[in-house]
Amino acid sequence: MTAILQTVFDALSLGSLYALGALGIALIFGVMRLVNFAHGDVIAFSIFALLWPSTDVVAAVVAGNLPWFLLIPFVLAMGAGLSVLAEIVVFRRFRNASPATMMIASFALGFVIRYFLLMLFSSRPKSISLLPALSQPVEVLGARIPLLQLITILTTIAILFGLTAFLKRSRFGLEMRAAAENFTMARVLGVRANRVIMGAFALSGALAAAIALILGSQTGTADIQMGTNVMLMAFIATVIGGLGSLPGAVIAGFLLGAASVAMQVSLSIDARPFRDAFVYGAVILVLIFRPQGLLAGRGTKERV
Amino acid sequence: MKNWSKLTTALVVAAVTGAPAWAADDDRIVVGFATAESGFMQAYDKPAQDAAMIRIGEINAAGGLLGKQIEVVNADTKTDRAEGAKAGLSVIDAGADLVVVSCDYDFGSPAALTAESSGLVSFFLCAESIKAGIQGVGPHSFSASVLAAVQGATMAQWSYEKKEARSYYRLLDTWTEYNKGICDGFDWMLPQLADATLVGEDTFKNEDASIAAQITRIKSLPEEPDAIMLCTMMPGAVSAIKQIRAAGINSMILNGSAVDGSYWLSAVPDLSNFYVPVQGSIYGDDPNGDVTAFNAKYVEATGGDPSTQYVYPGYVLIDVWAKAVERAGTTDADAVVAELEKMVDEPTLFGPRTFNSEIHHQNKARYLIVETNAGTPAVVDEWTISEPIPVDALMK
Numbered sequence: 001m002t003a004i005l006q007t008v009f010d011a012l013s014l015g016s017l018y019a020l021g022a023l024g025i026a027l028i029f030g031v032m033r034l035v036n037f038a039h040g041d042v043i044a045f046s047i048f049a050l051l052w053p054s055t056d057v058v059a060a061v062v063a064g065n066l067p068w069f070l071l072i073p074f075v076l077a078m079g080a081g082l083s084v085l086a087e088i089v090v091f092r093r094f095r096n097a098s099p100a101t102m103m104i105a106s107f108a109l110g111f112v113i114r115y116f117l118l119m120l121f122s123s124r125p126k127s128i129s130l131l132p133a134l135s136q137p138v139e140v141l142g143a144r145i146p147l148l149q150l151i152t153i154l155t156t157i158a159i160l161f162g163l164t165a166f167l168k169r170s171r172f173g174l175e176m177r178a179a180a181e182n183f184t185m186a187r188v189l190g191v192r193a194n195r196v197i198m199g200a201f202a203l204s205g206a207l208a209a210a211i212a213l214i215l216g217s218q219t220g221t222a223d224i225q226m227g228t229n230v231m232l233m234a235f236i237a238t239v240i241g242g243l244g245s246l247p248g249a250v251i252a253g254f255l256l257g258a259a260s261v262a263m264q265v266s267l268s269i270d271a272r273p274f275r276d277a278f279v280y281g282a283v284i285l286v287l288i289f290r291p292q293g294l295l296a297g298r299g300t301k302e303r304v
Numbered sequence: 305m306k307n308w309s310k311l312t313t314a315l316v317v318a319a320v321t322g323a324p325a326w327a328a329d330d331d332r333i334v335v336g337f338a339t340a341e342s343g344f345m346q347a348y349d350k351p352a353q354d355a356a357m358i359r360i361g362e363i364n365a366a367g368g369l370l371g372k373q374i375e376v377v378n379a380d381t382k383t384d385r386a387e388g389a390k391a392g393l394s395v396i397d398a399g400a401d402l403v404v405v406s407c408d409y410d411f412g413s414p415a416a417l418t419a420e421s422s423g424l425v426s427f428f429l430c431a432e433s434i435k436a437g438i439q440g441v442g443p444h445s446f447s448a449s450v451l452a453a454v455q456g457a458t459m460a461q462w463s464y465e466k467k468e469a470r471s472y473y474r475l476l477d478t479w480t481e482y483n484k485g486i487c488d489g490f491d492w493m494l495p496q497l498a499d500a501t502l503v504g505e506d507t508f509k510n511e512d513a514s515i516a517a518q519i520t521r522i523k524s525l526p527e528e529p530d531a532i533m534l535c536t537m538m539p540g541a542v543s544a545i546k547q548i549r550a551a552g553i554n555s556m557i558l559n560g561s562a563v564d565g566s567y568w569l570s571a572v573p574d575l576s577n578f579y580v581p582v583q584g585s586i587y588g589d590d591p592n593g594d595v596t597a598f599n600a601k602y603v604e605a606t607g608g609d610p611s612t613q614y615v616y617p618g619y620v621l622i623d624v625w626a627k628a629v630e631r632a633g634t635t636d637a638d639a640v641v642a643e644l645e646k647m648v649d650e651p652t653l654f655g656p657r658t659f660n661s662e663i664h665h666q667n668k669a670r671y672l673i674v675e676t677n678a679g680t681p682a683v684v685d686e687w688t689i690s691e692p693i694p695v696d697a698l699m700k
Binding site: 219 | 344345507511512514516518520523524542543546549550551552565569570571572573612
């Protein structure tokens with residue numbers, strides 16, 4: 001019984017990571033039809049912002065030594081800041097470009113961020129003790145799970161509720177939802193496009209930073225490629241969730257996490273190295289039966 | 305102008321004989337480094353190359369090799385396989401007698417193959433796959449390090465004999481051949497240890513954001529295993545170790561050399577019961593005082609302490625190659641290879657080295673065992689596996 005409970009926690013915590021990532025990608029896709037492949041590099045940047053630039057093997061931790069109540073807002077601000085900067089410097093110039101052009105631009109931006117980090121910090125992964133108090137086991141209903149896992153799940157749920165309330169209740173959220181559904185119409189009706197898009201980028205960047213915090217404290221490592229894997233899974237989650245649908249992205253993120261953990265638990269030892277192949281196989285199956293995704297965003301439907 | 309006329313002559317000679325011009329020039333002894341000076345591999349090649357330069361400096365200060373000063377030429381592989389082949393050609397064109405290539409087999413092999421096709425000796429800075437040598441490049445290729453499998457076998461036998469470990473858990477990161485090599489060596493050794501049992505095994509991927517499911521599997525065992533053989537490397541290693549300890553698993557963790565170094569220990573504060581095999585100690589407590597003296601030289605040359613034991617193979621490679629050249633009385637590749645293949649337990653600063661016509665790598669080696677206790681690593685023992693790992697066990 002405790003083993004099952006433990007596995008459920010494993011699935012939820014991995015799913016939380018993917019859900020947060022998917023949400024960050026879906027938010028931006030919603031307002032400007034941009035699949036932001038630089039999202040993973042924003043994750044890496046947020047962690048490296050805690051270190052002083054140096055190519056030494058030992059990380060020179062500066063901001064990383066802040067107490068948690070300053071550290072967390074600092075990292076979130078870094079992610080949001082970089083994301084907004086990317087919007088102002090790069091994506092604003094592509095507003096009227098085709099989604100394919102924007103996607104390529106996001107790839108390019110991702111490379112620029114990654115090589116910028118490579119230049120400042122070298123390719124060696126840096127070790128960092130982030131929120132070390134979370135690296136201890138706690139007892140929950142008989143299962144001994146790392147405290148961080150519990151916090152990850154709770155934080156994700158809190159973020160989801162907070163974001164839902166923000167989108168449903170606040171004027172800004174209303175504008176954002178309107179823009180996601182029909183950007184031109186929303187603009188005609190007086191929604192300030194730049195503000196909405198910048199808001200979406202800031203939120204998405206802060207979500208990337210939240211992932212960075214979780215990944216950083218879980219792995220103790222800052223690596224210039226650390227965001228790539230989560231970004232890929234998050235992107236897949238936004239596709240099976242239905243591009244443009246925020247609840248779809250979240251549900252699909254959790255499903256992907258659960259599928260990955262379920263495969264790891266159930267596959268035989270010889271098949272386990274190919275776990276991701278099975279997960280992607282399941283993704284293909286979902287897309288065959290629901291090509292529009294689990295919950296298709298209304299804004300993405302073909303307009304007649 | 306003098307150089308130009310020399311170059312012209314050389315080019316004419318090359319055109320007439322079809323031989324690499326400068327390699328035939330007996331006035332110079334040239335070591336060519338076709339290694340990464342930029343990109344991902346730079347962080348791994350540079351330290352070993354610095355150590356190689358220290359040995360070259362020592363030889364030159366002592367009067368050179370065959371009475372000549374060793375010259376050095378460099379070409380940047382830019383951490384790119386295609387550029388690697390070009391860098392190999394470039395140092396060969398500059399007259400290299402020995403081509404030193406990137407630490408990793410995949411990144412080093414293009415330059416090594418270029419050297420092989422020119423009939424020159426090549427050395428991988430620190431590759432630990434059997435392919436880095438005769439099996440993957442050709443009869444003139446060597447690696448200065450020790451096979452990954454020896455690391456796994458060493459940790460299995462040492463923990464069994466000295467720590468009385470009996471139940472083992474095997475956790476493999478399927479990312480690289482290096483990782484599989486460690487576990488292959490462990491798999492080869494384990495059946496030879498009476499009443500040692502494998503109580504479970506699992507795999508993960510280096511980039512996995514979480515290995516919670518793998519940890520749950522360990523925790524569902526009726527008893528915590530005595531030792532976990534962790535076959536992985538950076539950066540996933542830190543993540544795996546951190547998550548294993550955060551889940552409250554206190555088993556002994558055995559690793560390969562790739563996790564040596566104290567630079568990452570801040571990520572897992574107060575880590576204990578953690579063991580790594582190393583060729584020499586960077587912690588200032590090597591039983592051989594000359595290693596500590598070398599560390600001081602390294603600090604002088606580079607401005608920083610060696611960060612891992614992967615500095616040392618660079619020193620070893622120049623050392624054994626120069627000895628072979630001295631014995632052969634020439635830099636001619638075949639003569640040097642013949643001398644290298646005669647080496648049996650050749651003493652070096654970092655343990656004895658053996659090469660033969662079957663394998664240009666170490667399938668048995670002395671390792672120091674470093675224990676990390678309460679966050680502080682220190683040498684606690686040394687171990688040499690009882691017999692060399694047979695080549696067919698390495699080739700599977």
